[in-house]
Amino acid sequence: MNLEDIRREYLQGGLDMADLDENPFRQFKSWLDIAIEAKLSADPTAMTVATVNAAGIPTQRVVLLKQADEQGFVFYTNLGSRKARDIEENANISLHFAWLPLERQIAITGTASKLSVTEATRYFLSRPHDSQLAAWASKQSNKVNSRQMLEQAFEQMKNRFRKGEVPLPSFWGGFRVVPSRFEFWQGRANRLHDRFEYLPAGDGWEINRLQP
DSSP states (O other): OOGGGOOOOOOSOOOOGGGSOSSHHHHHHHHHHHHHHHTOSSOTTEEEEEEEOTTSOEEEEEEEOOEEETTEEEEEEETTSHHHHHHHHOOEEEEEEEEGGGTEEEEEEEEEEEOOHHHHHHHHTTSOHHHHHHHHHOOTTSOOSOHHHHHHHHHHHHHHTSSSOOOOOTTEEEEEEEEEEEEEEEOOGGGOOEEEEEEEETTEEEEEEEOO
């Protein structure tokens, strides 16, 4: 199969300046709600999180968005993970949502900061019990000799916390991304896609149409 021959037209609709909310957070929520209601996948809140370490080396991974409001975009992770170490060295971050069946994408650029222990605890205690145990069992991004060793660590945590609540691990928490730029992308025919960026301007946001 020749990959150069794989293509399709984007014909579901367009995006005009008049269609956009003046507030990018409200515009994001509108598109997210549509993606959730459309049941495009089991993970409509999945986003690619891109970080860069102190050496300038980028890394990407898919993470689930857990909160979105005008304070920022929140996700949770092991604080010893590669993404957390990158953020400690370089707070600049990018989020990307791809809802390809809707022919839509959103890219967000900003800076990440660690959530308080109170915020992380509130979310951690809402997780399923086994997910809490997995957070204790996994030293995320570290080497492990076998799957069996990981499962043994999980069983050890089951025994350790067989009674009562599972507490928040000291090495687990969350990050809030405060955006400095949004881009909304809508596919169009002939690759003449609609792209709009939001940039901070005074107390509001400046909206620009970008060429595809």
